[in-house]
Amino acid sequence: MPSLRNALLCVVFLLAPPALADDGFGVIMGTVLNSEDRGTLSGVYVTATSSSMQGERTVLTDENGFYWLPQLPPGVYTLRFELEGLKPHARDIVVRLNQTYRMNVYLLPEGLGECVEIVGGSESVPWSTRPSSHGRSASPRESVAYTPPPPPSPYQLSRMQEDYGSGQTVAPPPFNSSDKAFLEMYFQGYGVNPTVDTETERFSTFSMEADTASYSLARGYLQRGVLPDERAVRVEEFVNTFDYGYENDTDAPFSIHVEGFPSPSRPGYHVLHVGLKAHEVSVAERKPAHLIFTIDTSGSMMQQDKLPLVKQALRMLVDALDERDRVSIVTYGTTARVVLPPTNVLQRDVLLGAIDGLQTEGATNAQAGLDLAYSLASANFLQGGINRVILCSDGVANNGVTDADGIWARVKGFAERGITLTTVGFGMGHYNDVLMERLSHVGEGNYAYVDRLAEARRIFVQNLNGTLQVVAKDAKVQLEFDPRDVIRYRLVGYENRILAKEQFADDRVDAGEVGSGHTVTAIYEVKLRGEPLDSFATLRLRYKAPEGGSSREVVKSLPARILRPSFASASPPSRLSYVAAAFAEKLRASYWMRPLTWEQLISLHGQIGAPLAQRPEVVELGDLIRRAASLDSRPDRFEAVAPLRLMDSDRVPRIE
Missing domain, CATH: 3.40.50.410 (von Willebrand factor, type A domain)
Structure with missing residues (x-):
């Protein structure tokens, strides 16, 4: 370490909400600041050592002075802060299971002494000091750094929210960037899935989920004239908000609908739309x-x-x-x-x-x-x-x-x-x-x-x-990509639902619960070696009956005939699912969506096609994309997408 000179520290130690911690581990997080001007200090070495883990864990504070030490086994830790020109400081912390601890460190001028304040209860995580992928924390579960946009203009606040179908028009409460309540919105980011080589791992496994909260939350932000917290954006919940018109299979517990087309945003890749629909139970058949x-x-x-x-x-x-x-x-x-x-x-x-x-x-x-x-x-x-x-x-x-x-x-x-x-x-x-x-x-x-x-x-x-009405318990999905046809792939979303390939067949592993008629849609990006001659992947679906018992399994091959030559030749549901996923990726500043501009996304939304394009929720999606584009100050670097000629088919192919 470089030579250091004397400095004194003031440490504020707070217990954050337990729900923020990783399952089975604890988390230490915080910010290092200059006490004179309250500015943040980047490049501070933060090292955690404990008998509970082998070796030590070291991170550097990012440009916002933020450090994050996740997945720490329970135990007593010594936390050490070091920066060139400042005196090293060490402090012990007891980390408990599923708890998140926040330690803010202020670097003080010499002679002011040292103070420690223990505060119980919860503490919000300021938007400007969240985990950053541009910082130097080693965790793969970081969120991208984010600076909140300026307060909305009077025009944006005057825009009225149409509560379609209700005959009521209401304005959402205004957003005030100085309101402490709006800073106390607790979210947890799970990072962005990487692209995986099939030679390294050809299996992609995740838990089926049909939640939709993330989309409604993002809409709430945008209706108030502000971009949503990036950690609040879960791609799969944006995608699963929409009804893709999947046919109900009366002879099977699930119907499977898959279609692929060249990616509008990632040259050389195909987008793979994987849709699953649970068997519908009629109102009369529903249990009391x-x-x-x-x-x-x-x-x-x-x-x-x-x-x-x-x-x-x-x-x-x-x-x-x-x-x-x-x-x-x-x-x-x-x-x-x-x-x-x-x-x-x-x-x-x-x-x-x-x-x-x-x-x-x-x-x-x-x-x-x-x-x-x-x-x-x-x-x-x-x-x-x-x-x-x-x-x-x-x-x-x-x-x-x-x-x-x-x-x-x-x-x-x-x-x-x-x-x-x-x-x-x-x-x-x-x-x-x-x-x-x-x-x-x-x-x-x-x-x-x-x-x-x-x-x-x-x-x-x-x-x-x-x-x-639950129709399936512990439902899991697994795609096995054939390395002879698929070079690499990326699952878009489901970051906090990823399972190891061994967990797919393990009936002890909890997974998703699926209700009557629920649909679960996943988007993949796949890079093909060429045009597949036959099936290029195998889809497996594993679930239990609502009463429990042993799992049942459905296996389907994905044939080459489901691949379309262009975005325009894909069905409207596949286009809609891609636009919804791309919107979420743009909002959370995904690295993989950087080439796609807001103008391009607006253009793609305009090409979803009938009959979906006329639905109120799809029209509203376009409005939200335009609102987000007006709030995002990042410059565009690519030309807009040219208008495409659409095909007549309006359904995602069903895999028999």
Whole structure:
């Protein structure tokens, strides 16, 4: 190390929300700053040593002064800060399982002494100091550095949001870049999948998921005139938001639809659209349900896009259920209480009265709310039916959540007994996306985000059967690429759903739950050696029946005939899925999407083709792309895509 001179440090040590930590590990993160001008210091060596791991872990702070040490086994660590011209400083930290610790270090002038402040509770991660792929942390799970755009113009704020299908026009709450609430939006980035040589690994395996929260969250940001947090963008959730019109296979649990075409953004590569649709269960065939709504009524839910929107959504749900179903309501603020015991939907006035009476109060004891909801579900378990806890919250938990491991264990234990958990997020500002997503996955449910009434209608009315009726558990997908035909490939998205190839056949591994009629779509980029003569890949789908038991497996070869000569010759669903994926990649500043300009993406959206192009949600996608383009200040370096002549076929080919 270079020679160092004396300096004194002030360390602020904070406990960040436990949900930010990697599963089975701990995380240490923080920022190194100059105490005189509060500026950040880059190039600081941060070294962690512990008897819990072999060797040492060293990173350098990035251009924002940020350092990140993920995947640390539990134990006692010595953290050492070193920079040329400054005195080295070391401090011990106890790292626990699934906890994230933040240590901010201020470099002080000589003679001011040393201070240490221990602060309990949560601490937001400022947008300007997040993990950066341009920094020098060695972790592959970093997010790209991001500087928030300037506050929106009056024109942008005056743009009204059309809540299509409802006949209502509402303006979203304005975004204020100085509002601390909007800085306290907790997200976790998982990096961007690399391109993989088939000679090294020909298997790509991931857990099936049909979540859509990320797209709605991004829309909420853009409707407020600001780009979304890059870590909030999960490509697969953008893609899975849209209905691609897959045919239902009445003779099989899943229908498989695959199509490929040359990539508009990556010369020499093909885009591979892989679509799976679960068997549809009719409304009459759906099992009776007991739904325990667990509603956050703490003070943070007072905003119009939080508790008032929850109440509107529940009123719509009451009308969508039938005489077979029962509803319970549990609320939690500082404490938890049962507002409505199990009540048949036919007692509509009683249900609506309980919903209308919901009011905000107190702190946020999410643990007490979930504990009470599960107790109510257990005591009123519906044999042979659907037993589902539905958490409606902004995800903030500032009271009562002291044992993350215990929460996960309880939620998982109830899921194994047949009481599953769906999480539905509401509101912007003081929002914890990480906690909401993790809870739904541990609880074997799904995660959605409601930014407006139309989204509530989509979740609670239009997709009610799929939300409630599970048709497959622990569903996994595996593609095996033939190295004779495929040189390399990249799975676009699903970064936090990746499985090892050995886990595909391991029935002990938890994976995705798929509801009635749910569709799961994945996008790959593949580089071919030439034109394949026969099949170039094999698709495997593995799942269990809703009741559990041994897994079943579906195997399909992907023939060369599904490859189209151009983007224009692909079906509208394949074009739409590519545009949705490319939009997400642009928003999260993916390295692989740099050659594609916003103008090109706008042009490609305009070429999706009928009948999809006329759908309100697809029209809105184009509007969101244009909004994002107007907010992104990075210069374009490529010419716009020329108009393409479209083909007549409007469906993704089905693999028989």
